[in-house]
Amino acid sequence: MIDLGNHASFILAAYGATVVIVIALALWIVLDGRAQRRRLAALEARGIRRRSAKGGSAS
Amino acid sequence: MALIDLANPTRFMALAGRILPWLWAATAVVLGVGLYLALFVAPPDYQQGETVKIMFIHVPAAWLSMFGYGLMAASALGTLVWRHPLADVAAKAIAPVGAAFTLIALVTGSLWGKPMWGTWWVWDARLTSVFVLFLMYLGLIALWSAVEDPNRAGRVAAVLILVGSVNIPIIKFSVDWWNTLHQPASVFRMGGSTIDASLLYPLFICAVGATLLFLALALMAMRNEILRRRIRALELVAVASASGAAA
Numbered sequence: 001m002i003d004l005g006n007h008a009s010f011i012l013a014a015y016g017a018t019v020v021i022v023i024a025l026a027l028w029i030v031l032d033g034r035a036q037r038r039r040l041a042a043l044e045a046r047g048i049r050r051r052s053a054k055g056g057s058a059s
Numbered sequence: 060m061a062l063i064d065l066a067n068p069t070r071f072m073a074l075a076g077r078i079l080p081w082l083w084a085a086t087a088v089v090l091g092v093g094l095y096l097a098l099f100v101a102p103p104d105y106q107q108g109e110t111v112k113i114m115f116i117h118v119p120a121a122w123l124s125m126f127g128y129g130l131m132a133a134s135a136l137g138t139l140v141w142r143h144p145l146a147d148v149a150a151k152a153i154a155p156v157g158a159a160f161t162l163i164a165l166v167t168g169s170l171w172g173k174p175m176w177g178t179w180w181v182w183d184a185r186l187t188s189v190f191v192l193f194l195m196y197l198g199l200i201a202l203w204s205a206v207e208d209p210n211r212a213g214r215v216a217a218v219l220i221l222v223g224s225v226n227i228p229i230i231k232f233s234v235d236w237w238n239t240l241h242q243p244a245s246v247f248r249m250g251g252s253t254i255d256a257s258l259l260y261p262l263f264i265c266a267v268g269a270t271l272l273f274l275a276l277a278l279m280a281m282r283n284e285i286l287r288r289r290i291r292a293l294e295l296v297a298v299a300s301a302s303g304a305a306a
Contacts, residue, residue, distance in 0.1 A: 002098060005109040007174040014113045014167040018120070021166075022272070025159040029279045036286035043293045048300070 066144055068285045075278050082275045090268030096261035104258065113171040115262055119269035120163035124192060125227055127157025127273065131199075132224040135217035145281070147213030148288070150220060151203050152280035156273060158196035165193060176240055184233035185241035188226060195223045209288055 004011050097115035104111035131153050137146030168186070169179045180186065199216055206212035234243045245253045252259055 003109070004112070005103070007108070007110045010170045010174050011110060011112050014116060014170040017166045017170070018116045018163050021159050021163050025156065025276060028155075029276060029283065033279065033283045033286070036283050036290060039290050040286055040293070043290060043297065046297070048293050048297045 068144060068148070068289075071145055072282055072285055075282055079275060079278055082271060082278065086268060086271040086275055089264060089271055093261060093265035093268045097265055101258050101261045107175060110171060110174050111258065113167055114258070115265045116269075117164060117167040117171055118262060119266040120160045120167060121189070122266060123269055123273050124157060124161035124164050124189065125230060126270070127153050127160060127277075128192060128195075128220075128224065128227055130277075131157065131220050132227075135220040138213050138217040139221075145285075147209065147217065148281055148284045149277075150216060151209075151213070152284045153277050154196055154200050154203070156276045156280060158193060158200065160269075160273060161189065161193040161196060164189060172240075178240075181240050183239040183241060184237040185230065185239045188230045188233050192226055192230060195226065199223075209291070 093115070097112060101112070101115075103109045131150045134146045134150035134153070137143040138150065165186075168189075172181075173179050199219060202216050202219065203209075203212050206215065231244075233239060234241055254262070
């Protein structure tokens, strides 16, 4: 275990806050992507296609 | 493939899908090595002791807060001058990623400031200008959410981004132009870095890893935004079809 000295709590809090912010951002982006893919699939299931689409997938 | 081909969102989606796994792998390796060197190999600073370990996340986050805004400014030019179809998508997708890295810079800076300066926060030029950058990111995110038409929102946001870009040189040179509690530039400066190599190399590796992480997150957010606009277009087609059938 590394010795972080007298100010260990500040160092750990800085790394902890960074991990929390990055994970929250990544999770939001992943969940947003899933939600968009679900909405797109629902629209395509209803037979709604772009005029330029020629049967290709959206991903 | 010519660079101009990337202007096509479908081609961009396919290319980004192929790049992203490699980008995530490179992020994991580079950031993993950087953090290992930072936490287990780099020595304590002769003045700051072990609190210098906060530098390995604070400094890359601060660089990327400005890098993100720089990318948004380039995208804003793409929107206004060349009407590039992906320019506004890029600007909108980068905003939350830039805001998150700016928040990391502010929080870790505060946690570094308390033991070293004796205070969590001062309203000096460097800290205030970075806080203004964070507010600008939030304001732009709110603007994109408030205007329904993405093309109109994109043009208004592009003008605001370019006006706000005046803050970037203010952040960079604030420590030279005014008396601030924040230390002056110690990495990119005339006469070379003042940081010892044993701390500088881990810092550079962490910065490269954090940049790869930033780009991976921004690419994923861009793909989401392209899908969002595709859905909007399909919903308009659905409404037009329904109106046509009713008439």
